[in-house]
Amino acid sequence: MTLSALSVRPSTLVQIADYPSRATFGPRRLIDHEFVWILRGSAIWTVRQVDLDDSFVRERRYQLQPGTIGLARPGTVDSYQWDEHRTSTHAYVHFQIADYGQLADESSWPATRSIVGTPILEGICAYLLELAGQQSGLARRRSDELVRLLLDLFVTGPLEEPDRSMPAHLSGMVEYVRDAWASDGMRILGVAELAAAANISVGHLFRLFRGNYGCGPARAFELVRLARAAVSLQRSNATIAEIAELSGFANPYHFSRRFAAVYGAPPGTFRSMKFSPDPLGPVGDAGLLPVAHALLNYAPERSV
DSSP states (O other): OOTTTOEEEESSSOEEEEEOTTOEEEEEEOSSEEEEEEEESOEEEEEEEEOTTOOEEEEEEEEEOTTEEEEEOTTOEEEEEEOSSSOEEEEEEEEEEEEOTTOOOGGGSOSEEEOTTOHHHHHHHHHHHHHTTOOSHHHHHHHHHHHHHHHHHHHHOSOOOOOOOOOHHHHHHHHHHHHHHHHHOSOOOOHHHHHHHHTSOHHHHHHHHHHHHSSOHHHHHHHHHHHHHHHHHHHOOOOHHHHHHHTTOSSHHHHHHHHHHHHSSOHHHHHHOSSOOOTTHHHHHTTOHHHHHHHHTTOOOOOO
């Protein structure tokens, strides 16, 4: 994201407009930027690039539907042909960009972007509509901040995470571990049991796991259990003995020794630290966040 110097000046809160079937709007020449997203119906959005002397350069057409947001830019001439069969409603907000910050050259910006399946964009657009019904100065300031964030995400896109998919054998094994922990609580699973769950030999399991994560499965799942314990140390009143049991360790002594080896401090010291360290730090350092995410996010709710 590039928010550090980016500065925008929306002219109003988000507005809403309705159009009967077959209505048209434009052509108009924009003097500022405008976000438009469809709430119902649809539109064919025609955008014409023109020179300073209004000579035609090129024309593009976009199909706008619910779940699509478009960004109109100053200097372009655009028009809308609204849905032929039903009323259309769209939200919009005009704004000026006072400082582009670190945004790329405007010629590289997308004209539209899908917000379907992108929770942050969906959430921002929904919240902007909610703020549009409020008249306080605070609502206006919050709306302006969100338009700024929306522009940054629209141009740069949400962060693209590396492919978190696992090889099929490992995915099946992780699912098996997740189900076993959900049923019986966290526990150590033997490599033979894990290999059988992955439907491969023990040797192949080790090679596959080390090739993807740099460690064997026993080490990986111990780090995940320790991460769960670290969260409990920070976020519960459970005793160290209770946390040891819930994390699948045979006794508090063994748990404390293994925990200190990974986190650099015994559980009691870790719990009392004034500035809480990241409980998932070791699994992140080991490249195991996808595995931890798959296991911990589906772990059963257990009393601690």
